[in-house]
Amino acid sequence: MATKWGCVGPGKISWDFFLAIQDNLPKEDHEFVAVGSRDLTRAQTFAEKFNFKKSYGSYDELASDKDVEVVYIGTVHTSHAELSIKMLSAGKHVICEKPMGMNYKQVKQVLDVAKKKNVLFVEGVWSRWFPVYEKIREELNAGSIGDPRLVQANFCVPIIDIPRIRDIKVGGGGALDIGIYVIQFAVFVFKEMPQSITAVGNLRGDVDESACIILKYKNGAMANLTYHTDAGKGDNKASILGKTGRIEVQAPMHCPTSMTSVSGTSAFPLKDADYFHTNSAGLQYEAAAVRECIRKGVMESENYTHAEIEIVHQIMDEVPGNRLE
Numbered sequence: 001m002a003t004k005w006g007c008v009g010p011g012k013i014s015w016d017f018f019l020a021i022q023d024n025l026p027k028e029d030h031e032f033v034a035v036g037s038r039d040l041t042r043a044q045t046f047a048e049k050f051n052f053k054k055s056y057g058s059y060d061e062l063a064s065d066k067d068v069e070v071v072y073i074g075t076v077h078t079s080h081a082e083l084s085i086k087m088l089s090a091g092k093h094v095i096c097e098k099p100m101g102m103n104y105k106q107v108k109q110v111l112d113v114a115k116k117k118n119v120l121f122v123e124g125v126w127s128r129w130f131p132v133y134e135k136i137r138e139e140l141n142a143g144s145i146g147d148p149r150l151v152q153a154n155f156c157v158p159i160i161d162i163p164r165i166r167d168i169k170v171g172g173g174g175a176l177d178i179g180i181y182v183i184q185f186a187v188f189v190f191k192e193m194p195q196s197i198t199a200v201g202n203l204r205g206d207v208d209e210s211a212c213i214i215l216k217y218k219n220g221a222m223a224n225l226t227y228h229t230d231a232g233k234g235d236n237k238a239s240i241l242g243k244t245g246r247i248e249v250q251a252p253m254h255c256p257t258s259m260t261s262v263s264g265t266s267a268f269p270l271k272d273a274d275y276f277h278t279n280s281a282g283l284q285y286e287a288a289a290v291r292e293c294i295r296k297g298v299m300e301s302e303n304y305t306h307a308e309i310e311i312v313h314q315i316m317d318e319v320p321g322n323r324l325e
Contacts, residue, residue: 002031003030003069004031005033005068005069005070005072006070007032007036007052007071008073008074008087009073009074009075009076010037010045010046010047010074013097013277016276017074017280017283017287018050019273019275020281020282020283020284020287021284021287022050023281024284025284030287032051032052033053033054034047034053034054034062034065034068035047035062036056036058036062036063037056037059038059039057043056059086062087063089068092069092070092070120070290071087071093072095072096073095074097075097076171077170077171078171080097080099080100080101080102081100081102081106081110084096084100084113084121088113088114088121091117091119093290094121095122095286095287095290096122096123098123098124099313099316100123102171104316107310111310120290120298120299121299121306122290122304123309124286126255126286127184127255127256128286129285129288129301130257130285132249132256132258133256135259136240139261139263140247144261144262145240145241145244145245146244147219148190148221148240148241149220149241150224151185151186151225151238153182153185153186153226153238153239154182154226154227154234154236154237155178155179155226155228155234155252156226156229156232156233157228157236158229158230158233159177159178160209165229166204166205168205168207172206174207174209174210174227174229175316176316178227179208179211179319180316181227182213184308184312185238186215186225186315189240190215190217192311193315194215195216195217197315199211199319199320200320201320202320203320209229209230212225213225215315236251236252236253236254237251237253245261245262246262247260247261248260252278255278256279257269257282289303
């Protein structure tokens, strides 16, 4: 039986998400049911492009549609928590584009509603479902590099002059846009709250421009993380150093197609198409994972558990920069 999708917010990231499904996954597994937007014309245009059956000029109408099984939320950051709660409360499974909340308080509220309603909630940190990340899991579980002792991750791109990045009213700033990726990578490896968090950063007006973050763990392991929105594009790689070896994730570390380890080089090429963002074909992986979670009847993805989500956002709250309540 096909997974019946709804789209909340027909923007660029939603375009990439549903194009990735359309171009890469079995058509019999995914049915595009309805699009919801505050602008009915935008919803209708998006629906025509991807052959959704229905278009709505409000999110409430989509939430009330009993034919919709799961929704993808791709609206502005500041609306993510509210819309997630709306859809979860209506009994819909939800995959919400990152960040799922502006702060840990909002994140906890969303996860509590998901638990109460007994429905699936996934924060769309798409990195977690890439084959490279699965390969890293295999390497770490096999102990091929020994105990991880140091994680390094960088994400530096000159995006500070993009209007939404400069606008705190829509959830601007570097941490929520790119910093979350380096933070989640450390949590991906260590899977626990660090013993201490040291973060030094710069503000640009109301939003955070950059930060260097040091996480220290109780066993002496550390993470060295950097993001910057006003520097030339960095190497944007990530590495894990263990006692007996090293894993290196090639750029872009948040949506990688290759890595090297003691086992050699692994590559997982993607098919290109008319996407807005780099490697967006990789959104197919999280979409397929959401379908599998629904089929299994589980309320969270083992690739990015609710416990890990909470850790990521607790660390995020320690990064310099204002967070809207």
